[in-house]
Amino acid sequence: MVKTKKLTKYYDDPRGGLVRAVDGIDFEARPGEIFGLLGPNGAGKTTALRILSTLLRPSGGRAIVAGFDCLRQPAQVRRNIGFMSVNTAVYDRMTAWEMVEYFGLLYGWTPEQLHPRMEYLFDRLKMNEIRDVPGGRMSTGMKQKVSIARALVHDPPVLIFDEPTSGLDVLVARNLLQTIRELRDQGKCIIFSTHIMREVEKLCDRVAILCRGRILTEGTPDELRTRFGEQDLEEIFFRLITEAESIAKGHDARLGGTAMGQDDPKAGPASSPQPRREGKDVEGGPSSQAVAPWVTDQRGGS
Amino acid sequence: MTGRNVRIIFEREIRDQLRDRRTLMMVAVLPVLLYPLMGLSFFQISQVMGPKPSRILVLGAEERIEPPLFEEGRFASHLFRTPEDAQRCQVAFYTPNQAAELGIPAEKAGDDLAVADAVLQSRRFDAVLRFPPHFVQRLAIFREEVERAIRRWREERSAGQGDGAEESSRGGALALIVPEIPNPQVFYSTANERSSEAARLLNEILTQWREQVGEANLSAGGLPPQAAKPFRVQESDVAAESGFRGAALWSKILPVLLVVWALTGAFYPAVDLCAGEKERGTLETLLSSPAERVEVVLGKLGAVMIFSMATAVLNMVSMGLTGWLALGHLPMFAPPPWSVLWLIPALVPTSAVFSSLALGIAAFARSTKEGQYYLLPLLFLTLPLVGLPVARGLELTLGTSLLPVTGLVLLLKALIEGEAAQAWPFAFPVAAVTLGGCYYAIRWAVLQFNNEQVLFRDADRFDLRAWLRHLVSERREVPTPALAVVCGLLILLVRFALTNAFSRWPIQAGLIRLAVITQLAVIAAPVLLMTFLFARSMARTWRLRTPSWRGMSGAILLAFLLQPAATLLQQTVTRLYPLDPALREYLLGMTGDLGNPWLIFLAFALLPALCEETAFRGFVLTGLRQGVSARNAVIFSAIFFGLSHTILQQSITAFAAGLVLGTIALVTESLWPCIAFHAIHNALTLGTGMLASVLTQDWGRYETLRPGVAAAVGRLGQFSEDGFSYYPAVTALSLVLAVWVLLWMYAPPRLRAPGDSDTQPTLEDDELDEDALDEDELGRDRA
Incomplete structure (x- = not known):
């Protein structure tokens, strides 16, 4: 359903050099499966998911969603996904009903097709009491519900959730996870990013641990436990990340090289755990060999 | 691209803006209230600001000058063009014993120049009129000379009739030999508006009076006073008859207002619909929907255009109504009827250009705050294009019609002035330039929406020092x-x-x-x-x-x-x-x-x-x-x-x-x-x-x-x-x-x-x- 091959995204660092936000990641998520992308802040999760939802163009590699190429057929990809992230907000001056209806119409549905589906969703997500509340007066939980209804309105086969539980209280988060589980049971292919270990343990069928734009390891939670000889997933996560950070820092220190993985361009420097460095020579970075063969650049032109 | 998505987005944006209190304030409420309030405050101020009296100090004149220059201690009222002017002109006659009173040192009391300088400096008077010594006597001598010359000429002519000496005798009559009359002087200061106004009044009075002196001289010589003024120029305003009275004024005001309000009216909704969406995080939601970027831009553009046009129209209507209610009795303030109609076809392309321009800029901005920073520079860049044709009196030619905005303003100006026949040939280049401008502005806006660097711009703080240091110390091969x-x-x-x-x-x-x-x-x-x-x-x-x-x-x-x-x-x-x-x-x-x-x-x-x-x-x-x-x-x-x-x-x-x-x-x-x-x-x-x-x-x-x-x-x-x-x-x-x-x-x-x-x-x-x-x-x- 969703497949990436050596997916890469570079940014120009405002201070020169390149930032490798996503540095050649491969994974595959199948229908009826929740695939977790786990990583610290700034690991590249948001960038990767933005590429999958065609908001960003990859610098290299490929991403296939529901059989369509993210670069060449972005419109078809968008038609087949429901995307929800911390950054996909709700319109302040639209009611819940209008908001969901608006996006339903944009997906090409007619009002006659749309309204039964919306009634179903509003029932299912217990949203009937906020039907006529404008977004500006909703609580975070209500907004999250509207976002989910908006992402589900056209009944897409692929759902992409980027840290959907952030900012929610325990009760709402729990309901949300339950909804996601149900969606999986309906056979949807779900990609779910988070930095909270408990969610992974409870929810994900398979998980990839992402750090500095690269996948450190991938498998079912049980596979990871046996692979690393450790029952506690959080411990595994912590160990892997620390190791990767120290290696990267060693490289940086030795080469005066670049900070490689910087995730969300909107997440300011404060939210990045790894210190930013002045990039000097990208080609001298540790992963230059891994990058070179398949860099076909799609920047520019716009 | 489908028209359906454009329409859905357009309708949503319109509804969204109509629910936004700030936009409604800018577009509807402000213009409706602004002009009546402005009119009101204008009346208030005009009570205080009414025409100030012009205070004139006269040096070296006797009150009894013939023909009468003064009456009852002021200038003779028949010398003024309007009774109001006569009313506000105050005159004081200087005598040396007033010197102390006026703050002039005693040793300078007799020096006219020093006195004039001092009273103008102290702003006690707005202008000083100085007659040179013996001015009246010399005028009288001049008159006698004229009289004598005319008499002599008559005698010579009757004596020399028939002997062909007419030519030379006429020349003799014209050669009037009199001692030169020193001229009266007016002292004033252009740095002071009241002083300039007083000087203008004085000039008017003295010109009128000089003519009377001349007429008196002629009649003293036995000639009809009209001899020096064989005809008067009769003016009649064609524009008044054909309904274009006031066109000159309105042809300047209306195009400027149109452009300024179309731009302002486009800008705020554009900023709210682009930068505002970015700021509130809804843009990413919209862009992850199947709507294409072009559809998003066109939908938003339509909404911005509607608001731009509405702002312009409401402003003009409100201004027109206020003006009509307040000043309608003055013919100058009644806009020519056709001018209003010409504004309608001109409004659409004007709004289109500015809406797409505003949309591109707004798409570039990261936040509403940043977007609003760009309005003033844009206005300042546009105003010369609007102001120049009006201020410098540019004519509509092929060259000027090819200038963006300027051509449109000039065409509109010509149409309002009732020169449709001359202006029409230039409608084509103006339309071509304007449509071209629209096209490129829209393309630019679409490009902004396609540019992920613009859409997801780094919100990092920009550190100038670090950037410069980086540029110099780690410079690249090429810039x-x-x-x-x-x-x-x-x-x-x-x-x-x-x-x-x-x-x-x-x-x-x-x-x-x-x-x-x-x-x-x-x-x-x-x-x-x-x-x-x-x-x-x-x-x-x-x-x-x-x-x-x-x-x-x-x-x-x-x-x-x-x-x-x-x-x-x-x-x-x-x-x-x-x-x-x-x-x-x-x-x-x-x-x-x-x-x-x-x-x-x-x-x-x-x-x-x-x-x-x-x-x-x-x-x-x-x-x-x-x-x-x-x-x-x-x-x-x-x-x-x-x-x-x-x-x-x-x-x-x-x-x-x-x-x-x-x-x-x-x-x-x-x-x-x-x-x-x-x-x-x-x-x-x-x-x-x-x-x-x-x-x-x-x-x-x-x-x-x-x-x-x-x-x-x-x-x-x-x-x-x-x-x-x-x-x-x-x-x-x-x-x-x-x-x-x-x-x-x-x-x-x-x-x-x-x-x-x-x-x-x-x-x-x-x-x-x-x-x-x-x-x-x-x-x-x-x-």
């Missing part, structure tokens, strides 16, 4: 696009700073020296500095690589082949936008006698070629090419090249030249062909210009001296007032050949040299813009 733009702006800045200094440079003091200094200071110095600071490889930045023989010879051929087209373009431009006569004089003086032709070649052809090519095809183009497509890099470098020529006419031709030169630079990958082209082009232009000035006077002699050369030249074109013009067939043929040469140069596809592009070769590298190949007009480019 970045940002540095290229900085370099271009730096050149323009230096040019601007020095223009004033150089414009006072006396031509005689060595024009060649001026040209050399300009090139070195304006062009070479900034480029050298920038290259030294920010680029590691001078050779790559300046494209200093040996060109292929094909590239070099192609460029040289092109320089000759494009000369006729360049001449044509230059002549067309000067015809469309005629040079200011003073400037023309100055430029002609420049091309006059310069001396040694080799020195001229060095100073006006070779040196500019070296400096300007290094700058614009070297640093700027190379830098731009790192970030933008070949076509855009060529266009932007040509724009900088054009702007660096301060005279508009030169800028246009230089822009065209820049397009060709940029293409040559990219095709040959070397600067040397550009330098060759530039130097030859300048030399040819200079050469034909100088030849033309010599030969137009002396063509006949030249023909006999050098029949072979003359015949060859005569086959190419002819000399006229505009200089040498090539025959159309020659121009067309050489153009075709030029295109052919360019294609021939382009034939080996070696655009993508290893390392031509620093880190990231772009896809467009493969497709060099075909469009640039068509740009074969090339302009004169005098240094």
